[in-house]
Amino acid sequence: MFVTFFFGKNMRILIVEDDEILGEAISQRATKQGHGADLVTTGTKANEILKHQSYDLVILDLNLPGLNGDQVLEKLRSRHSKTPVLILTARDQIEDRIQLLDLGADDYLAKPFDFGELEARCRAILRRHQGQSLDTINYGNLELDRRACTVKIDAELVEMKQREFRLLEIFLSHTGRVLSKEELLDHLYGFDESPSPNAIETYVARLRKKLQSSSVDIRTLRGLGYLLDRENG
Template identity: 70%
Template sequence: MRILIVEDDLTLAEAIGRRLLKQGHAADVAPDGRQADSILRHQAFDLIILDLNLPGLGGEQVLAQLRQRGSTTPVLVLTARGQIEDRISLLDLGADDYLSKPFDFGELEARSRALLRRSQGQAQDRLCIGNTELDRHACTVTVAGAAVELKQREFRLLEIFMSRTGRVLSKEELLDHLYNFDETPGANAIELYVARLRKKLPHSSVQIRTLRGLGYVVENTPA
């Protein structure tokens, strides 16, 4: 999934980004509110991790303008404010969750997973299609109970497909979910990853069909 980290403490932002990249997510960093607002006007994300105390434009303003544009992207706010009134105000403003600084990275990852699940209408970390199960927490995939070894980006692509069963996904949309601004994937990157998934999941109920000129769609096919 593609995540925007809005944080002026670059050491912290890079640490969060490394954790997310290690899990196969695409992570971009905006060090101030104005840059974040500009990015969000032109690029969609699956999740925003937003600090409040930002130079240029405060986190509350970034959040308020995001919601005024009708965006439903989940937002996890990082805050050093401990008063309950502050937290209530954040939720009323449109934040989906908050985490008080200093925080544990494990909790940050768990809350991020929960928001991503919720945005896709799912209640748990496991995605199941027929004989195939993907566990977002453990980052594992099994087919008929047997483990399948996938690389991080293969895993995240399969996660995107399994969380959007029956929906046509264009190559451009898939690239937007998998890569950040600093990466320059080749023109055939998605085709290569889809080919690898098909090769590694020959007996899976997850069928990735190519729709020429449109993209891909995943269907549940009896294995």
């Protein structure tokens, strides 16, 4: 399905795919890019997880054992969840597509599909969900390009490892909001990984060093978490 990984922002992703080989391939690509990815192979399991866990994006196949994809989507929206959902479907009738959108799908892609189109659709869904129209985020003298996976300070490239880049994305997507260690861990790791909260401290410390020449700062609020802010106001 995927030849390149298509997600721009750092995300917690739920992949619902009954083809285990395909699902594992998607999950591994997501993890290598620094995203938190969870994989389930039945609609029933997906529905149970979505009752208790929030995600930034759900990639949902329709032909699933247990509950089918339509039912998973319908139950998700009945709980008033606004989580973006991309449907992968072999159905090609216009009536089927209208039904999916009416059930609350954010977009759909018919199988077989072009990988480039899949990438573009997922980026577009996330931009719409975040109220953004571009793949770049500018904050102070800092620029982050989600598509190119680059960071610039005063137009100069700053080298960052994947986890550092993804952590910065999270902060830039939640400016003005205090983020706890637990929230950061949820975004960076899947439920099959068991990182220590100390891992966040390590990544924040590394990121601060990379941002020393920028006009932004990651503040520690004792007992609460971290806040990205512009220096001097």
